[in-house]
Each structure stands twice: as structure tokens, then as C-alpha cells.
Amino acid sequence: MNNNGIEIExxxxxxKDIEIFLNQFDETSERVYQKTxxxxxxxxxxxxxxGRIRLRQTGDSVSLSYKLPLPSxxxxxxxEWETKIDSWKVGEELLKAMGFDETTSYExxxxxxxxKGVEIDIDEYPFATFVExxxxxxxxxxxxxxxxxxxxxxxxxxxxxxxxxxxxxRNLPMSSHMKFDSYDK
Numbered sequence: 001m002n003n004n005g006i007e008i009e010x011x012x013x014x015x016k017d018i019e020i021f022l023n024q025f026d027e028t029s030e031r032v033y034q035k036t037x038x039x040x041x042x043x044x045x046x047x048x049x050x051g052r053i054r055l056r057q058t059g060d061s062v063s064l065s066y067k068l069p070l071p072s073x074x075x076x077x078x079x080e081w082e083t084k085i086d087s088w089k090v091g092e093e094l095l096k097a098m099g100f101d102e103t104t105s106y107e108x109x110x111x112x113x114x115x116k117g118v119e120i121d122i123d124e125y126p127f128a129t130f131v132e133x134x135x136x137x138x139x140x141x142x143x144x145x146x147x148x149x150x151x152x153x154x155x156x157x158x159x160x161x162x163x164x165x166x167x168x169x170r171n172l173p174m175s176s177h178m179k180f181d182s183y184d185k
């Protein structure tokens with residue numbers, strides 16, 4: 001995310017083996033388990049505004065975020081405000097005290113690294129693996145092309161939407177929770 005609170009990224013489904021993809025880079029970070037839970041209030045504020053309040057744990061680190069998609073035809077742009085917090089329990093209690101309850105959740109493994117001035121995340125969800133390239137608009141497009149991705153195949157939809165589209169394509173019911181032990185049930 002850049003300093004003005006706007007996240008710009010391109011996301012692509014990784015069609016080849018993750019190890020083959022990672023071998024083209026000199027350094028990558030450790031693969032880390034990540035748990036994310038979205039919250040909304042009784043009035044459905046996040047649904048009506050298309051925003052997201054999320055609590056996320058990555059390893060031992062916990063963060064609280066607000067995200068709101070912005071109009072864009074070529075890249076995914078979102079307002080993103082995020083802060084680290086002391087613990088998952090503190091985040092849950094804070095959100096509950098403000099009238100927010102859990103609505104959806106997902107888990108994944110993430111490998112993050114820097115490449116030519118942009119951040120690249122490899123996100124291994126239960127149903128598919130995606131590459132996210134984050135930086136300024138020109139850089140993310142250039143790096144995507146350098147890595148062999150077609151800009152026409154960039155994905156703008158959030159992972160939970162892609163997950164439920166995947167489920168629908170297999171005649172599975174919609175699911176609010178994407179977990180490794182039950183994603184295809």
C-alpha cells in the first residue's frame with residue numbers, strides 16, 4: 001500500500017506449479033499461514049457500502065483493516081487502512097463492542113517478497129493459488145507482463161467471490177467460510 005492509503009494490485013491465477021514459479025526469484029520470504037475474518041454490523045453497513053472490515057492473523061502478527069474498492073478498469077484499487085493490534089481477542093472484542101459480528105472468513109498460506117520495486121504475494125487458498133503484484137499502476141502492469149501474465153486475465157474480484165464462483169462451477173452451495181479442512185464440502 002502506498003502512503004495515501006490506496007492499494008493498487010493485479011491478481012492472477014497461478015496456472016503452473018508454485019515451486020517452478022518461485023524458482024525464478026533470488027529471494028522469497030517464509031510461507032506463512034494466514035487467517036482472515038470479515039465483520040459487519042446488524043444494518044449491513046459493509047454490504048451496503050461495499051466496504052470490508054477485517055481482522056487478520058499472519059503468524060504471530062494481528063492486524064485490523066478497513067478496505068473499500070475504488071472504480072478502475074485496469075487494476076484493482078482499494079482504499080486500505082490497516083493497523084497492527086496486540087491480539088486477536090482485542091480485535092474481536094473491539095469490533096463486537098462497536099456492534100460488528102463475524103460474517104465470512106478464509107484461510108491461506110502466503111509467501112511475500114519484493115521484486116523490482118513491487119511486492120509480490122503468492123496466496124495459496126484451499127481451492128486455488130493466486131499471484132498478487134502490488135505497487136504503483138505502471139510498475140504492477142510492467143512486472144505482470146515481465147512474469148508472463150496477460151493483463152487481460154487479471155482478476156479484480158475478491159478471493160471469497162472467486163471461491164464461491166469456483167463452488168458454483170462444481171454445483172456446491174455458497175459458503176461463507178473458506179477453510180482447508182472443509183472448502184469442498
